[in-house]
Amino acid sequence: MKKALKVTSYLCLAVAVLAVIFGIVAMTSANHSFFVGYAMFNVIKRGTFMGFIGNLIGIVLTFASFGLMGFYSLKGKDKNALIWSLIAIIMSVISLVIVLLGKTASFGDFIITLLPMAHLFLIFKNA
16 A cells, blocks of 8 residues: 555656646646636636636646646655645545536546645555
8 A cells, every 4th residue: 555655656656747837838828728627727728817816826836736746745744735735625526516517528637636646645544
């Protein structure tokens, strides 16, 4: 189970990095965005300043929650990893509800929601 936790930790770090990369792409080319993660990145398509701010906050929150969740797990700090896992789960579920209501859900939305849940489960299994 420790190997599985390490794998999910690295996947969480990858999601954090990809959130920054694809978030910047979404902000700089709103008409050609190929980001498949969070629904909050689609706000920028409307071209409003609030959409830009929402997108920026989404990038920072995604990077922080997934990045710190993976980082703390790899360092063996389970309490901090647990807290950031819960934050990532809350954000992911909110995002999933938004895309389901908007009927724009993709496979990536479900993966992004399941990853922190699996990570949290593995934290509990290893404790």
